[in-house]
Amino acid sequence: MPKGPKHTAQKEEEIAADINHFTEDVQRMLGKSPDIIYREMMLWGIQAVIVYVDGMAEPRYLLEAILDHESRLAPQEHSPAGYLEVLRTEMIPLGRVAGVNSYSQVTAELLSGDTIVYIDGASCAISVGTRDLKQRGVEEATSQSVVRGPREGFTESLRENTALVRRRIQNPGLRIEERRLGEMTQTDVAVMYLEGVADQGVLEELRRRLDAIELESILESNYIEEMIQDRRYSPFPTVYNSERPDVIASTILEGRIAIFVEGSPFVLAVPALFPQFFQSSEDYYQRGDFASMVRLLRYLCFGIALLTPSVYIAITTFHQEMIPTNLLVSLIGQREGVPFPAFIEALIMEVTFEILREAGIRLPKSIGQSVSIVGTLVIGQAAVEAGLVSAAMVIVVSITAIANFALPAFNVGISARMLRFILMVISASFGMYGIIIALIVLGMHLCSLESLGVPYMTSMAPFRWRAQKDTLLRVSRREAKKYFGKA
């Protein structure tokens, strides 16, 4: 069982009607952390205390307002609770002010950055919305950059993120549902959808899954993704994620449901279908014909990223008769003196590349450069010259890697990468025959997947004619209306 104190386990204790008790109680619950500030003051002759977490709350306006307006009321005009009520309704120039009655509320509000105002003798307090989390500004999204299109990316602040989407969809039907998940972290998780467009069944299913989450901590949206995805043992992602508000806005407009998690710039969207992972927001910001071409290219890239090494292994070790004679001549020439079988050769190169890629991500940018230089020289040239691998294999591995990076969604690239290794093993044992069997099994698996109850391959299998305007191709909007009907 969890070690630390739990919010839910705390008693719904009524607030003590004595300031010393109140302070002690709060200190007992939160510990004597130096960042929790107890600002004591006299208001209308009564002792009062203002509690906030330094660094998360900005109580300046609150304090200014209280001190400015104090003189408007005479001492003993009201009871302590009455003064609080007047404070709440008349004096505080801030948007969110609420009364709180229990210590659990007090601590929750405090820890999320609100300020608590308490006056001696009252058995309640007020909480003022003074959240001012220091955060990154809205910056350009780094994971899905575009040539043409909005540059904004989500930040770590949930409220900022929902605002970025709401700004794009100024529709009264846009709904946000919030809940706190994670027993220890009490992370805000928001669900956003468009009323009347989002499928009610999917929404219900999502609510059910979110409510069923029993996690101690949620630090990133992947925590949620793992808990709500349909099938754990599938290499394919069934939850979409994006760092771009325009992408999330468009998925919401398509009837999907977005899930925002406090602290993560990656917003989830469900249901996620296979074709979605091949769409880039830029498809919609460029001419339709060009976008269609690029999209087809991405499907091709997926095929290349998935199959090239295994097909190369299969053909060169089992089906040499398939290679055109002149190509065979040069391939054999390159392989002269290579000590490993093609499979081991491919494995060495692929693993080397994965290592380089991993190293490149972790390293600071300034050192990352030198890694790529070493990598290029080591795998690109020296390995060939030393006769460890053949030049053709370097080409195969490079095109595979580049094709993998051409995929717009990082997570579907990961699927291709994992499956690639499995396919390589299969092709080394069974040749083309094995690859074909594996592809058939893969097709069956894809068709059996679901994302929140929606078949993963929807619009291809089951086939939807109307969806074809935006599946393999991106038909330009005017033509789409003509051939595929509205919506």
Added chain:
Amino acid sequence: MKGYAWLMVILCASLAILPGCWSKKELNELAVVMALGVDLQEGGGYVVSAQVMNPSEVGSQQSGLSGNSPAVTYSAVGKTIPDALQRMLNVTPRMLYLSHMRVLVFGEEMARQGISDVLDFISRNHELRTDFYLMVAKGMDAAEILQVVTPFEHIPSSSLYSSILISNKEWAAMGKITLQQFITELDQSGSNPIMSGVELHGDPKTGNNLENVKKIKPDTMLENAGLAVFVKDRLVGWVGEAGSKATNYVLNEVEMTSGYVPCPGGGIIGVEITSARSKLEVHLDKEERPQFIVRLKTEANLDAAQCSVDLSKVESIDQISRNLEHKLTSLLEEGIHEVQRKYGADIFGFGEALHRKYPKVWEKYRERWEDSFRSMEVRVYADAEIRRIGSIVQPARREMERR
């Protein structure tokens, strides 16, 4: 349930590992046979020669540096061809791989004895494709042909392969006969197969040395040698350039070729045939004897005028086309009659045409078709059109004389 799932995983994994990739062969374990030559061995059996690519010489980037031969020809004797190939493994360091064979060469002596036994092996073996070319080494053994080093192409058999391809396409004096075609012709009762011929030009002794290609004019070269005519599976004789052309016209194999015709008023004019289509017709005369008609329709361009005819006149162009028609008619008639009279081989498929049109009449001839064909009447009607006369109108000689 969980144990069962694990059992399945282990079974699948062992399925991948235990069979041991039995048909796996790495590229550098192969000796790629580019050409195979088959000759008769005195006292029964075959001498099989295999021209094997030397990959370190041909494929690698530093090719030619070590100065070794790009191909190695191995020979072995055996009662059957696979037997000979097995014996060859005594000398080859690698496994012989037949899928990439470009040409199969028969020695002339071998071809005269009949090649159906060899074809049986060739079509039975699953490793062999059916798209390589068949050839006969004119007047020599196949082994000699496979021992010549050729310029341009590193591997002599590639050189043979591409020269057949090019000369068939551009000149029509060569047949490109693949295994598939040969066997089809062989199995049809009303036609006889042909094969391309190849011969050695120069001294075979100097031909097998790399020095040969280091000269600007190699001493020894491989040369096309017209068509080999077969009756059933036996070589009966050769037709030369004119006969080969005629045969290709009748077989509708001409894509492009060139020739010359007499010019009205002396001299000659060169023509380039750009399109040729032929049709075989069969008629029966009163005594139910078949008569064959070859109708040839060609289009040609004028490509060299070595005379002083006035080319701006329609009549002269007409005259030239008529001359071309005469020339084609006599070329075809002579070619056909040569093969007909000399060899009695129906390499044009007249019998097949008769079979299709008059199956009942065919029954009478079926048994002795080769003999009856010798005396059959074949007529040729050629139709030619001159389409283009090139960038200038009048012949240069005429322009000069008019000064």
